[in-house]
Amino acid sequence: MTAMNTSFFGELLQSIAERGRSLIERKRERRPAGEARTATFVELCEALLSGRGEASGVALAREILASYSKLKTGERIAFFEALAESFGPDRARLALACAAYGSAPSDEAANEVLQAAEPRRQELIRRINLAPGATGELVQMRGHLLDALARRNDLAPVDRDFVHLLGSWFNRGFLVLKRIDWSMPAIVLEKIIRYEAVHEIRSWDDLRARIDPPDRRCYAFFHPALVDEPLIFVEVALTRGIPDAIAPILKADRAPLDPKEATTATFYSISNCQRGLGGVTFGNFLIKQVVEEISREFPKLSTFVTLSPVTGFRDWLNRERRSESPTALQPSDAHALSHLDDPDWFKHAEKVAEAKPVLSALAAHFFLIARSRTGRPIDPVARFHLGNGARLERINPMADLSARALERAYGLMVNYRYVPDDIEKNHEAFADAGEVVASSQVKKLLRTDAKQTALVPAP
């Protein structure tokens, strides 16, 4: 045997490649290039699932990922199609297993059903994850799948399997919370800039103003298999009292507060970083762990709130205004609301003065009474925090005068508040009865007639 001067896996791979070539090349000849590429790729996947995968799993998984990275959009979709069609459950086996269970249910029969029902692509994806660095690439693959899914409903079963496996791998127990501050590597910080989805970070100076002053905190979850890649992060301002507007928080040249004088931790931005992890939730864990982290550092902080954007309010209000039988609007609102038709309404003090109380009252209606067709609050941010056990603490008109916030909610923002003692109770009220738990100051904003409606929670 000659000296082994290339890498072990290198040789192994070459050996695999040579053994497979004749078979694969013969098939390849008969097809156009793109199709051939996908086809070869599918053959590699079959090999990985077969006995060869047991001997050469890591090498095959590397090869698959290397091949995948060269696929173009169309070829990727062809691959997802193949996953949907050829790597589903073994239907014959499943039919038998179902029949067997039907005639004689038992643990063993149930297990056989379980094994037969599991799509083969689950094991395939698990084996691809053998390769070093594979987890990150599978997350990207899932991002591509999400893109395709928008127009290809038939790929939903494939997505289900990705979500199942990613959910298991990105289990809360594996996530590591890290504080993001100015001593973090630039390679991480640039991702914070890029991924901030709520209040854009415009520059490195802007970033520094968010993470470096003593009254600011930023935390992110990381996964050990995705080095230097934050999964989700939250930005926190330590404040005196509950803030009612975003501008003072984002102001560039403000004087920082001595954190010892703060009473409140305000979560003013939470952003997901990995498109491919959409649907795998860790936002709720992040908030709760950051609350714990900050409580440990500043034991005197008494209040934990968000300052959150509102989504869907403007659309809902416009529908109300256009409706012949509005549920929330009163005739007397018309004048105040007419100001909103002036694109610059928010710059005129008197228009603002008239619009504010009406917007507040209608926002209370929007959150407490209005419901989507599925019977849930319209605003997804509300659904997230309420489902998470927070309560609606305060409605803040004129809180965000950015174009986007005006566009979405006439500048309205709200605070959700996390009170440890109430989290579980709030969550159950929302999950079981659809009840939106709100502070008395929010409830008071409701008009009398609406209040009565609100007493009967949606079923």
Next chain:
Amino acid sequence: MTAMNTSFFGELLQSIAERGRSLIERKRERRPAGEARTATFVELCEALLSGRGEASGVALAREILASYSKLKTGERIAFFEALAESFGPDRARLALACAAYGSAPSDEAANEVLQAAEPRRQELIRRINLAPGATGELVQMRGHLLDALARRNDLAPVDRDFVHLLGSWFNRGFLVLKRIDWSMPAIVLEKIIRYEAVHEIRSWDDLRARIDPPDRRCYAFFHPALVDEPLIFVEVALTRGIPDAIAPILKADRAPLDPKEATTATFYSISNCQRGLGGVTFGNFLIKQVVEEISREFPKLSTFVTLSPVTGFRDWLNRERRSESPTALQPSDAHALSHLDDPDWFKHAEKVAEAKPVLSALAAHFFLIARSRTGRPIDPVARFHLGNGARLERINPMADLSARALERAYGLMVNYRYVPDDIEKNHEAFADAGEVVASSQVKKLLRTDAKQTALVPAP
């Protein structure tokens, strides 16, 4: 609200506890203490699976693990029983799903079968893993389950679910290879001492002799969620030629070889560290990655072999000797084998001289021809390496004169050799046809008649 001067989760937990107490305590009163403890515990598990788990998952998971850690053996078994009985699949739903699939198979119907067939304990274990540090405690829990399983076959379905989830979490892609050397923390090194299962490490000096000299290497896999806990490790000696005995490798005061002069890396010990991960395989990955690692450091190394113990040879040989129609023994072997009945046979040069060739020939038979009732090689170490793509390279009589090795195999050891080009081919030969790939020098040891048998591989 008063100042929050205890931890967030602390309060959350207290709140959960208070909310659950009345219900739980009422039930508890009617039962004896141990039973009550398990029962409470099961109720916590139900809570974690319920909507409450969504709001207070981390706190509940912590509570469950804290409760579990206080259970005694009997209580643990009661808990595993509960997992088996009360946390299996939803049988009614599964029956319906099977019927539906039977009448109209489809992706959706298959998915409903899959969801229904998944035992509820899988999701339970996933949610317990929400707690920080949970993964390590779940591995321990699985260790306890394995203990119980020895006498409680009915717990096998529970074990299946543990293995499924641990297999996913301890995916090769998440494992981190680290070199174990003298700069490692003592807290890790003491575990190497404790877990070495093949050739006992008797002291810290002994450990140092294994990991510190320039011609020795030790590598272990770690998982990010199990800090300071090696999962499996392998000890390697860099040697000139393939070693035929263990004593020169373990000798305390030997002069180390300049690793540049080594031709061979000998894997002489591989030990699993976590009982709770039994059945979750990473040994094959470890060997291959260490081969790659060492190849990178010493590109001139040409040979990668093991020096492995042999298990079951003595038992097999004794059965042969007692048998009226032995398959491998020849009448002429009797004299040489009679020496083995002297407990000190290995100390007498002339007895050794007579026994050696007979032992070698019979060992060749033991590996190449003898099979267990399931038709596989008798020695589990052989099954591991052959299934892994290695070949049987050499049989070394008198290679290990320790009491254990004499007891198991009359002092015999063997080398398995990993040749990158042949790994996949060897694996397939073994997996598909049950063929034991061996070097010509091993094959030559077979007696003529046995060789003919060996030509026809077991079906």
Next chain:
Amino acid sequence: MTAMNTSFFGELLQSIAERGRSLIERKRERRPAGEARTATFVELCEALLSGRGEASGVALAREILASYSKLKTGERIAFFEALAESFGPDRARLALACAAYGSAPSDEAANEVLQAAEPRRQELIRRINLAPGATGELVQMRGHLLDALARRNDLAPVDRDFVHLLGSWFNRGFLVLKRIDWSMPAIVLEKIIRYEAVHEIRSWDDLRARIDPPDRRCYAFFHPALVDEPLIFVEVALTRGIPDAIAPILKADRAPLDPKEATTATFYSISNCQRGLGGVTFGNFLIKQVVEEISREFPKLSTFVTLSPVTGFRDWLNRERRSESPTALQPSDAHALSHLDDPDWFKHAEKVAEAKPVLSALAAHFFLIARSRTGRPIDPVARFHLGNGARLERINPMADLSARALERAYGLMVNYRYVPDDIEKNHEAFADAGEVVASSQVKKLLRTDAKQTALVPAP
């Protein structure tokens, strides 16, 4: 005794403060505030040098640094004056020691002279360095001293002692070379932006273009006592051939070179970071160690050069042009040089074409023949690299068209080249004989008459 719930050093300090207060306060009453502050401060220094310093050294050193940080400019100068006047050598003891040595020279007598001659401020500065973090603050103090020194020549002896001690503490053996890349903490990277003194880094994107591409390297020296503080750094471009202009290197959107194809490492910027370490040299060590580092990474690189700015050429040339008996100018140069009086000359191809050869010839004269009043090359950058053992490799007219480079050298840059075999020889030629070692292509640029002059090196 009551519980010790404040820090040990806290109490110690309080105790020191109380013991010292009566004395100090009495003195303080009689003086104006600023003077009193400096005076108190000097008293603390005396205490640190006294027996009290032995018991409470760390606490006193902390106090001194805390007091220093509150001084204003005038007060600082007063403090430096005190160091100059009151913390010099013990003159009486020194006079005795000198007399004793004069009458009977011996090792012991010499040592007594050495002890007596050492200014007391040396021991004072050593003791201030007892406090955690003191080294960095002493470097800053030296920076302030340099500022004062500009107009206060009498402080030079104080500076000498700072340089002596800092030189010992910032010994090459303690410096740690680190590669500066995009995975460095932002807190370090922002200092690279701030301290770059040769080719300004305008933004974080600009920084990234300097350190992140595969054909760029940046290295800095750090000292263990100055965390996150680079001392000096060098920026390197891997290039094909020796570059003759800076713009292609700094270009934002250039396509990076595959470093395997590079032949040359070009050091195009070297910047000191700590004003307070002025005069403590590590630039030469940095270049040589980076050459070694890069050679290890890319063994095929054959050429190590700088692309350096030229300082003083324009001033010298202007003096030549104004001079009635110029040493380098010839009448025929007048026309070409007259173009330079047009501020936009460098934008006109024909003017450039005429000026270039004349500038090159005169630059050769400037480097090879012209000398300062102390008989050394006029350009300090040249003195640095030549003294360091490099040779003058090439003169590049029109190499840097930035305002600063035009202002200093009509856009001229040069390459110095480091050839390992020649470094010591070159250094000795320069140090012993003042000879400027240059490549033949540089020498050829000299006009015939100048060449003769050049044959006779300056004494």
Next chain:
Amino acid sequence: MTAMNTSFFGELLQSIAERGRSLIERKRERRPAGEARTATFVELCEALLSGRGEASGVALAREILASYSKLKTGERIAFFEALAESFGPDRARLALACAAYGSAPSDEAANEVLQAAEPRRQELIRRINLAPGATGELVQMRGHLLDALARRNDLAPVDRDFVHLLGSWFNRGFLVLKRIDWSMPAIVLEKIIRYEAVHEIRSWDDLRARIDPPDRRCYAFFHPALVDEPLIFVEVALTRGIPDAIAPILKADRAPLDPKEATTATFYSISNCQRGLGGVTFGNFLIKQVVEEISREFPKLSTFVTLSPVTGFRDWLNRERRSESPTALQPSDAHALSHLDDPDWFKHAEKVAEAKPVLSALAAHFFLIARSRTGRPIDPVARFHLGNGARLERINPMADLSARALERAYGLMVNYRYVPDDIEKNHEAFADAGEVVASSQVKKLLRTDAKQTALVPAP
């Protein structure tokens, strides 16, 4: 130029070597081998101090250290002699400088004296420290020098320069305090075992019992230039009350104390690790910083004491017993002291009962009144802690029954106590007036007549 495929410094070194060879080899021929080796070595040192050192300093320094490491004992001494003779101050220059200062003292003249008086070996040692790793090797070199110094008083001036430079480099400001616990690398821990000089650590289990239990702490100082090399360490037991014997602290199978219940931190062992740093003090800093560290971790601890061995007591007592006019002994002591002549006296309860009070009284005399010829307390440990600002808290007879402690002090140990408020006062009392500050319980042990003597402190 050919490709540069070896290291830069490698070539540089080769070039230096070649340039120097002819000269050096010519000289070498005429001398015997050992002498030649030292001579070559001295020449390298001269080269490093010369201009060549400026260009090739790092390479030369490496070469010098490599050469030194090959010297044998005799050759090393020859090298130290050369340092003493040939690398002292420039005597002619010094004579001139002294004369100049004598006739016209000035800052400049004083500085010239200082420069001239500095032995050339100081700069040499500084330049050797240019090489990577040099600091550790210079510490070892100083260790060799100390060995030689035992019999070679003429090397004292060389040692003085080593101490001066090492004192500057091992400045408190550069030292890093680290907790030594079970998560430390074995390579560090084995040095703790090896260097423990007070109460031997017999095994790794013994080490673990010292550093791992919750009521034990161990801290060491490290220097950034000496990786994995502790300089000095201290072992601390958290105890309830001030311990009066060592055995309960070192007991292997004791039940650890919950550190929250501890009142006292007892420093029971402090050991220097680097022979070459003898005379460079950091013990006092270590104790004070560890007190601060522990105070931060356990704010309720109120008492910081040592449990220290006593040195010289037995010798002193024997001198007293042999003396015709003892200063401390009374005739009535004779009977009790006669027990001590039985080697097994400490095993007999009644002998112990009689000896104890006499030993205590005489120990009080030993510490409070007896003095060495230089007028200081006889016990060096006492001098260390008293000079450090501690007070003598308690005398503990029968505190250590190990052979060594019986040999040195008839089993006596003492507690020194560090009270933050008193440290400076105590230090000054001891340093200025030679007063041994002691607790009232220690003073009470003195006999009446001795007390009177004690009132008049030694001058």
